[in-house]
Amino acid sequence: MGYAEKRGTYWRGRYKIAPGKYGTVTDANGSTIRFDKKRDAENAANEAEAAIRNGTWRDPTAGxxxxxxxxxxxxxxxxxxxxxxxxxxxxxxxxxxxxxxxxxxxxxxxxxxxxxxxxxxxxxxxxxxxxxxxxxxxxxxxxxxxEGRLEANPAARRRGRGKRSGRSRNRGPEKVVTTALGILLAAERAALLSGRDDEFVAVVTKGFTGMRWGELVGLEAQYVRENAIRVEWQLYELDTGELHRCPPKDDSHRTIDIPEWHSELLTAHLTHNAPPSCSCHGRNYVFSGHRAGNDAVRKVGAKLVDVARLAGVSTGTVSAVLNRPESVREATRRDVEAAISELGYVRGGASGVLASHWRRNGFATWLFKPAVTGWYPRKAPSPARPVPIVGNPWPGVPVRGRNAAGRADACWLPIADGLTPHGLRHTHRTLLVELGAPAVLIDERIGHEDGSVQGRYTHVTSLMRKRLMEDLTSLWEAALTARRGMHPSSPVQALDRLLRTL
Missing domain, CATH: 1.10.150.130 (Tyrosine recombinase, N-terminal domain)
Structure with a gap:
């Protein structure tokens, strides 16, 4: 039972919180309430003890x-x-x-x-x-x-408050999707930008399976099977730059059926590349990075900029001496080579081995976006610019190096402006809906879970799988036919073989 305690000219209420522990009646700010009358202090203390017994009491100092x-x-x-x-x-x-x-x-x-x-x-x-x-x-x-520190959550939204409009103000722009032909064209351009077939196979795989980015990067060779891909792991890129090997999102482990043509494409890719074990996880991954590992900053020794400063030239000139020595004046070349020898500079600060994995931002910014839009993004101080290409052989080979724009004779038109790598996942689901695939089969491929009664009582059958493989094959062959109608060959070897055998 609470009681009143005399404190000079006022009374304060005291109540029992636990054995041997007493509290004082306070206001919302935690300050002791000073009562003029003893009875008022006793009543307030009794109310506090009743709240403790009822489980509704909150420590006024907790907040x-x-x-x-x-x-x-x-x-x-x-x-x-x-x-x-x-x-x-x-x-x-x-x-x-x-x-x-x-x-x-x-x-x-x-x-x-x-x-x-x-x-x-x-x-x-x-x-x-x-x-x-x-x-x-x-x-x-x-x-x-x-925990009893607050009585209510101030971040909770009250229903029916705020501006009203025909559509949600928080809704983002509609996701851009493309067609099967769009996937094929984007894959071809990505391979031309990287200078190898790996990106062609990867973009086609993402567009025709709907795999998440981390699942594609983390796809291990052992999980590519005959007419199927098993999704067991993903590589998630942390802010530290580390690629964390973890289960797929929401534990969406699954087997994705793939048609015969797709299985052959992946098998040929693995046979040709024979991927080695990566240095970060010690595992064989289907796809690897397309540039040298960027670990020069973590290594001791001279850097490219040190050579440039000693030779009194720009870093671009040093790069030209290393890559195109015939394009540099002999006197300048001697100065750069002398600086390299004096500093003991090792090219790249590393062995020149390709990075084990793509980086999400690098892939999207310098391969995928230029492939689907035809433009390189802005990179200060340079503005955004069209991808310079030599138009023959079709669809054009990107021009690199100094005065690339001056040496180019064409540029690419956009395939699907605004399409992102994740947009290929939306594209795949949209294509499945167009093909009339059952919702339960779509959810299984995408890695979603339908918790409704319909989802619980509907199951995937072998007939559903067979029909979908036939439909995806027809979709792919139609895309190849349309691409061959544009030009009968391709600078990308993997695609060129497909066009010639079509």
Whole structure:
């Protein structure tokens, strides 16, 4: 039972929290309430004890901890996938802490959250990103509510509030998709940009299986089987640059059926390349990076820029001496070679071995986007520019090096402006719907799970699989026929063989 305690000129209410532990009646800010009358103090103390017995009491001082202190303990207590932990850390450090770090939990109210969201929007961030960050804030504060530090979650949205319009304000632009012919043309251009067939096989595989990017990069040779691909692992790229080998998203382990032509394409690729074990995981992967490993910065010794400074020339001139010595004046070439000898410069700072894996940003920016749009992206200080090509043989071979634009005689038209590597996953599902494939078979290939009653009581049959393989084969042959109608051959060897045997 609560009691009143005389403190000079006022009374305060005292109540029992636990054996040997007593609390004082306080206001919302944690300050002791000073009662003028003893009876009022006793009543307030009795109400607090009743709340403890009913399980509704909350420690008034619990919300005084700052958001920064609480969120660091919250993050340390999580035990989630490396990719999820990375995303949480990025959301917290880059967007939540700058706004709320020094605020106590009880001072974070709905108006403060809405003001933060409006400010993020004014900075030009995408609505989908802001929605994700607010979702992380909501999750953190929901745990604070559960711990008794807050009475309600200030990041929760109230239904029926805010601007109304015919469509959701948070909805992003529609995803760009392409056709089977678009997949084939994009794959051909990607191979021309990289100078090898690997990207042709990879883009075709992504477009005709709907695999996620991490699943494609993490596809091991042992999981390419006769007329099937087994998805067991993915390689997820962390902010540190490490490629983390982990199960596919949502544990969507699955076997993807592939037609005979696709199986032969992958088998020929593996036979020709005989992929070695990668240095990072010690496993044989189907696809590897297309550029030398960028580890020069982590190695000791002279760099290209050091040679350029000693010789008094630009890094471009040093590169020309290494790659096209006949294009450099003899006197300049001697100066560069003397600097190389004096500094003990080792070309590339490494062995020149190709990187074990693609990097998501590098692949999308310098291979896939130029392939589907016909433009290289902006790279400061240079603006975006068309891919310079020599038009013969068709569809054109990219021109590289100095004065590439001057030596080119053509450029590419866009195939599907705005298409991304992930857009090929959308494309595959869209093609399956066009072919009339059953929803249960589509979900199985894509790696989605239908939790409805219909999904639970519908199953994939061998007849469904056979029909889909026949339809995908017809789709592929139609794309090859259309491509051959544009030109009967290709500079990409893998595609050229297919066109000649068609």
């Amino acid at each position: 005084s901890v700052t958001f920064g202190e609480y969120v660091r303990r919250w993050y340390a207590a999580q035990d989630l996938a490396a990719s999820t932990m990375q995303n949480y850390r990025r959301h917290i450090e880059e967007h939540l802490l700058p706004a709320f770090e020094h605020m106590s939990l009880r001072d974070i109210r709905s108006p403060e959250v809405n003001t933060w969201e409006k400010r993020e929007r004014e900075l030009g961030y995408a609505e989908s990103s802001i929605k994700t960050w607010r979702g992380t804030l909501h999750l953190i504060l929901a745990d604070a509510v559960e």
